[in-house]
Amino acid sequence: MKAVTLSLDELEAMRWVDQLKTSHEAGAKAMGISRQTFGNIIGSARTKIADALINRKAIRIEGGSIHKEEDDESSHSGI
Numbered sequence: 001m002k003a004v005t006l007s008l009d010e011l012e013a014m015r016w017v018d019q020l021k022t023s024h025e026a027g028a029k030a031m032g033i034s035r036q037t038f039g040n041i042i043g044s045a046r047t048k049i050a051d052a053l054i055n056r057k058a059i060r061i062e063g064g065s066i067h068k069e070e071d072d073e074s075s076h077s078g079i
Contacts, residue, residue, distance in 0.1 A: 001057070001058050002055070002057045002058070003052075003057055003058035003059065003060045004048040004049075004051055004052045004057050004058075004059055004060070005048075005060045005061075005062055006045060006048055006049070006059055006060065006061050006062075007041075007045075007061075007062065007063035008061065008062070008063035009031070009041050009063060010041055010042075010044055010045035010048070010063075011045070011061055012031060013027060013031065013038060013041045013042040013045055014042065014045050014046070014049075016030060016031070017042055024038050024039055024042065027042075
């Protein structure tokens with residue numbers, strides 16, 4: 001089966017914007033990157049996800065370490 005590979009940074013950017021519903025500015029700040037870099041990462045992630053959904057490809061998640069704020073999940077998920 002064909003697959004697309006999503007980096008951990010792409011996954012984290014999607015989490016900030018699409019799951020936690022934060023702005024690109026807030027996501028970029030939380031990840032410690034520029035707003036422009038964040039926009040590039042989220043754009044790449046969404047293109048890959050669309051390709052996987054439309055073309056019935058698996059999604060593989062790979063990559064190095066990412067920066068996550070310690071309290072981001074508890075402060076946004078209602079836990």
